[in-house]
Amino acid sequence: MNKYIFDLHSHSHYSSDCKSHPKDIIKQAIQQKLSGIAITDHNTTKFHHQNYKDNRLLILTGVEVSTKSGHIIGLGIKEAVKKRLSIEETIEKIIDMNGLPIAPHPFDFTRKGIGKKIYSLEEITVETLNGSSPFDYFNEKAEKWATQNNLPVTGGSDAHRIKDIGMAYTIFENEVNNIDDAIEQIRKRKTTVGGTHLTLGEKFIRAFQIHF
Numbered sequence: 004m005n006k007y008i009f010d011l012h013s014h015s016h017y018s019s020d021c022k023s024h025p026k027d028i029i030k031q032a033i034q035q036k037l038s039g040i041a042i043t044d045h046n047t048t049k050f051h052h053q054n055y056k057d058n059r060l061l062i063l064t065g066v067e068v069s070t071k072s073g074h075i076i077g078l079g080i081k082e083a084v085k086k087r088l089s090i091e092e093t094i095e096k097i098i099d100m101n102g103l104p105i106a107p108h109p110f111d112f113t114r115k116g117i118g119k120k121i122y123s124l125e126e127i128t129v130e131t132l133n134g135s136s137p138f139d140y141f142n143e144k145a146e147k148w149a150t151q152n153n154l155p156v157t158g159g160s161d162a163h164r165i166k167d168i169g170m171a172y173t174i175f176e177n178e179v180n181n182i183d184d185a186i187e188q189i190r191k192r193k194t195t196v197g198g199t200h201l202t203l204g205e206k207f208i209r210a211f212q213i214h215f
């Protein structure tokens with residue numbers, strides 16, 4: 004079962020709000036028995052230009068873009084998308100680069116979710132479990148929206164610290180050998196989410212922190 008578990012949302016020290024070294028991220032992901040991890044730094048793909056590899060772990064490319072109206076992840080892309088474009092323009096660029104647009108933490112205003120803008124998006128994958136969201140309510144609302152509209156789903160830790168890597172994840176029905184496999188399974192709704200949230204105490208602290 005562990006074979007198909009991926010943390011599809013995480014940050015490295017190439018994100019300005021994160022100090023995690025790529026080697027430590029990889030080590031922790033292996034220790035957490037993940038089969039793979041997507042590094043989705045804020046507005047940069049520098050991590051993916053360093054060619055970090057480990058044969059025990061599949062590292063997927065991606066970036067978390069700060070659009071004019073909140074965060075959108077481009078899973079599978081190797082180049083960053085310009086900041087502060089509209090959500091629609093950002094999604095178009097991600098698709099042009101053969102990536103998968105994901106709305107991370109859509110209803111979490113503490114993490115710059117796109118909020119109500121998601122209601123007008125038809126081709127969007129919804130992150131229904133964000134391990135760093137301070138309140139369950141945000142994830143529950145995302146899950147409800149995805150279920151009601153039969154949208155593809157992902158889960159990820161959104162880890163900005165090593166110890167949070169793998170705390171929330173995506174479970175794939177079939178083996179994932181590369182990024183195209185991963186995107187195809189997500190699109191075909193062959194994914195579910197699993198894992199956990201932060202502890203109550205941590206949530207309380209995080210609720211008053213600002214996410215850049």
Ligand SMILES: [Zn+2]
Pocket residue numbers: 067074107108114115
């Ligand atoms: Zn975010």
Ligand SMILES: [Zn+2]
Pocket residue numbers: 012013014067107161
């Ligand atoms: Zn993030």
